[in-house]
Amino acid sequence: MNQTTATLIEQLAPKQLADHNLVPQTVMPGVLYEKRPARNRAGEIVPDLYNAWITLDNPKQYNSYTTDMAKGLILAFRAASMARDVVAVVFTATGDKAFCTGGNTKEYAEYYAGNPQEYRQYMRLFNDMVSSILACDKPVVCRVNGMRIGGGQEIGMAADFTIAQDLANFGQAGPKHGSAAIGGATDFLPLMIGCEQAMVSGTLCEPFSAHKAYRLGICTEIVPALKIDGKFVPNPTVITDRYLDEFGRIVHGEFKTGEALAEGKALLKQGEVDLSLLDEAVEKLCAKLLDTFPECLTKSFEELRKPKLDAWNRNKENSRAWLALNMMNEARTGFRAFNEGNKDTGREIDFTALRRALAKGVPWTPELIDSLMPGAE
Numbered sequence: 001m002n003q004t005t006a007t008l009i010e011q012l013a014p015k016q017l018a019d020h021n022l023v024p025q026t027v028m029p030g031v032l033y034e035k036r037p038a039r040n041r042a043g044e045i046v047p048d049l050y051n052a053w054i055t056l057d058n059p060k061q062y063n064s065y066t067t068d069m070a071k072g073l074i075l076a077f078r079a080a081s082m083a084r085d086v087v088a089v090v091f092t093a094t095g096d097k098a099f100c101t102g103g104n105t106k107e108y109a110e111y112y113a114g115n116p117q118e119y120r121q122y123m124r125l126f127n128d129m130v131s132s133i134l135a136c137d138k139p140v141v142c143r144v145n146g147m148r149i150g151g152g153q154e155i156g157m158a159a160d161f162t163i164a165q166d167l168a169n170f171g172q173a174g175p176k177h178g179s180a181a182i183g184g185a186t187d188f189l190p191l192m193i194g195c196e197q198a199m200v201s202g203t204l205c206e207p208f209s210a211h212k213a214y215r216l217g218i219c220t221e222i223v224p225a226l227k228i229d230g231k232f233v234p235n236p237t238v239i240t241d242r243y244l245d246e247f248g249r250i251v252h253g254e255f256k257t258g259e260a261l262a263e264g265k266a267l268l269k270q271g272e273v274d275l276s277l278l279d280e281a282v283e284k285l286c287a288k289l290l291d292t293f294p295e296c297l298t299k300s301f302e303e304l305r306k307p308k309l310d311a312w313n314r315n316k317e318n319s320r321a322w323l324a325l326n327m328m329n330e331a332r333t334g335f336r337a338f339n340e341g342n343k344d345t346g347r348e349i350d351f352t353a354l355r356r357a358l359a360k361g362v363p364w365t366p367e368l369i370d371s372l373m374p375g376a377e
């Protein structure tokens with residue numbers, strides 16, 4: 001910066017800036033808000049400018065968001081929006097296992113199950129959380145530090161950019177756990193990966209790799225995170241060394257199987273996870289965003305968000321109403337199964353048993369629900 005500009009700042013900056021924050025910046029438990037110095041393309045710290053790191057901090061529960069954490073995210077994105085010295089938002093989570101696995105299934109099972117009126121209030125917070133990301137006045141970079149599943153995939157896709165470490169899996173959980181991915185995935189996925197692949201992900205709920213997410217168009221960039229003997233290697237459980245199989249079908253990014261998968265898992269155990277390349281890639285993108293006119297950048301991403309925003313605004317209130325009522329039967333059953341199940345009993349109901357009962361016209365009684373719990377006699 002030249003001396004003239006510096007002098008002008010001294011002379012013209014108001015002594016007292018207006019405070020446009022709705023509430024004094026208080027971050028709720030489970031969400032960290034940190035302004036980290038912004039860097040230029042050369043990697044040097046730029047004085048007086050920052051990137052706001054918003055971090056989901058609930059690693060024991062795979063950074064799933066509780067009711068309080070949903071409030072915290074709304075406040076954090078609002079604070080970042082109003083911070084004049086913030087260039088971009090980095091939206092991430094603690095650790096290297098999970099970015100976010102969606103709504104907190106323990107809270108869903110033990111508080112919201114059978115409580116549609118309570119869940120309707122919660123879903124006001126959820127909807128406002130997704131809307132706060134889509135309305136953020138700064139560009140939002142989702143730093144995928146680990147698996148992005150269920151509502152975690154939904155809030156992640158609300159960001160403008162996604163950079164993922166390549167051990168992360170992506171996907172939905174909806175119909176396997178008693179919900180539907182109508183908290184954003186059914187709005188964003190068709191736009192981002194096409195209707196057919198969106199249908200597969202939103203109904204079958206099979207996880208897919210970061211390489212596949214990158215190929216399908218959900219990621220701006222992916223970086224290796226596994227280091228073996230000090231050297232970064234691509235995710236060893238995923239096919240990354242060829243694009244087609246012998247029949248000309250795309251296999252790049254698909255999970256390995258059989259012996260190859262077993263070898264990949266063994267390699268995974270040998271190595272250590274290092275997210276330094278992920279942070280480098282995130283900082284590099286933020287530096288590029290810094291190198292733009294602020295209002296023109298804002299106008300550009302506001303316009304480019306519109307396809308997601310239009311779909312989201314068209315559906316979010318209907319979705320909220322349906323998800324609330326769904327807490328009376330299938331969500332009540334599915335989230336209880338996940339919460340009460342374990343590795344031995346499994347964490348999903350016997351879908352065949354449920355379908356056979358319903359096919360006979362059996363009503364949703366508490367006894368039927370209890371009989372469907374994993375491990376129920």
Ligand SMILES: CC(C)(COP(=O)(O)OP(=O)(O)OC[C@H]1O[C@@H](n2cnc3c(N)ncnc32)[C@H](O)[C@@H]1OP(=O)(O)O)[C@@H](O)C(=O)NCCC(=O)NCCSC(=O)C1=CCCCC1=O
Pocket residue numbers: 060061062064101102103104105106126147149150151152173174177179180182183323338
């Ligand atoms: C497939 C998984 C993501 C990963 O499986 P795995 O690697 O086998 O780990 P687990 O042993 O299952 O989990 C490790 C511990 O983390 C706890 N955990 C995981 N996810 C959650 C969660 N979402 N909430 C609370 N706790 C969670 C798990 O209980 C383990 O702890 P423990 O003490 O029990 O050993 C798998 O973890 C999985 O499927 N997770 C649940 C995904 C899910 O159903 N999310 C909610 C989907 S619905 C949603 O997000 C919605 C959003 C808004 C709109 C409405 C809606 O439904």
